[in-house]
Amino acid sequence: MGSAALEILGLVLCLVGWVGLILACGLPMWQVTAFLDHNIVTAQTTWKGLWMSCVVQSTGHMQCKVYDSVLALSPEVQAARALTVGAVLLALVALFVTLAGAQCTTCVAPGPAKARVALSGGALYALCGLLALVPLCWFANIVVREFYDPTVPMSQKYELGAALYIGWAASALLMCGGGLVCCGAWVCTGRPDFSFPVKYSASRRPTATGDYDKKNYV
Numbered sequence: 219m220g221s222a223a224l225e226i227l228g229l230v231l232c233l234v235g236w237v238g239l240i241l242a243c244g245l246p247m248w249q250v251t252a253f254l255d256h257n258i259v260t261a262q263t264t265w266k267g268l269w270m271s272c273v274v275q276s277t278g279h280m281q282c283k284v285y286d287s288v289l290a291l292s293p294e295v296q297a298a299r300a301l302t303v304g305a306v307l308l309a310l311v312a313l314f315v316t317l318a319g320a321q322c323t324t325c326v327a328p329g330p331a332k333a334r335v336a337l338s339g340g341a342l343y344a345l346c347g348l349l350a351l352v353p354l355c356w357f358a359n360i361v362v363r364e365f366y367d368p369t370v371p372m373s374q375k376y377e378l379g380a381a382l383y384i385g386w387a388a389s390a391l392l393m394c395g396g397g398l399v400c401c402g403a404w405v406c407t408g409r410p411d412f413s414f415p416v417k418y419s420a421s422r423r424p425t426a427t428g429d430y431d432k433k434n435y436v
Contacts, residue, residue, distance in 0.1 A: 221405040222321040225336060228398030229316055232343045235391030236309045239350055242385035243302045246272045246282060248357055249376040252365065267381060268299050294360055298353035302385075305350040309392065312342035316399055333403045340399030347392030354385045 246267030265272040272282040285291060318325040319335030326332040361378055364370050 221402040224398050224402030224405065225316075225320050226322065228340060228343075228395040228400075228402060229320065231391045231395030231398065232309070232312070232316070233395075235343075235347065235388040235395060236306070236313070238384055238388030238391065239302070239309065239346075240306055242354075242381045242388055243268065243306060245379075245381040245384070246270045247379035247381045248298075249361055250379045252372075252375040252377045264376075265379065266376070267379075268295060268302065294353075294356055298357055301349060301353045305346045308342060308349065309346040312339050312346060312396075315339035315342060319403065321402075336403035337400055340396045340401075340403060343396030343399060344393050345396075347389040347396065350385060350389045350392065354382055354389065358382055 244267075246265045246269065248268060249264075249266040251264045262276065263274045265274065270282045270284045272280055274280045288296065316336060316339030317323055319332050319337070319339055321328075321332070321336070326335055358378055361376055365375050365377065
């Protein structure tokens with residue numbers, strides 16, 4: 219039961235991380251306007267994401283515009299799009315693999331093969347977390363470098379947006395959850411007694427009188 223609890227807890231963390239990664243991918247807040255010097259009081263705030271840019275007025279009105287051309291985007295945005303979407307799709311594959319190998323399901327017969335399937339699912343989730351970290355850290359490095367670059371005008375400096383922090387938290391959940399799933403599968407491989415107990419009962423056979431045999435089979 220201990221290894222099964224680890225797998226369930228890890229799967230829950232991975233699902234929360236997957237939802238957070240989807241949210242980070244879609245939010246247009248990877249870059250936000252930096253308020254510096256004369257720009258402390260401003261009439262509008264600019265947000266930039268992977269798919270669109272938004273302008274928020276001081277009155278609360280927000281207007282967003284989807285990027286027209288993919289080829290006109292900067293290389294880091296194109297790479298971040300590909301890596302983030304790839305991580306989301308890989309997490310979907312990891313979900314099916316983990317569910318197939320989980321001890322609480324019957325998709326695969328109990329045994330070493332089932333534990334190896336669950337171990338593969340946990341490893342895929344951990345890989346998703348690492349894959350999602352690449353565009354997040356790359357994007358953050360560019361924002362920080364341009365922020366401290368004296369040649370960049372004050373009006374063009376940006377700060378780290380909320381989507382980056384959500385993405386980092388999601389990546390941590392994916393890696394931690396994948397690690398727990400792997401630990402549960404590994405424990406189950408070494409100690410089968412820690413897994414869910416499975417009992418089989420023989421079917422009751424009819425007697426000559428037409429009634430079922432009253433004996434219990436375990």
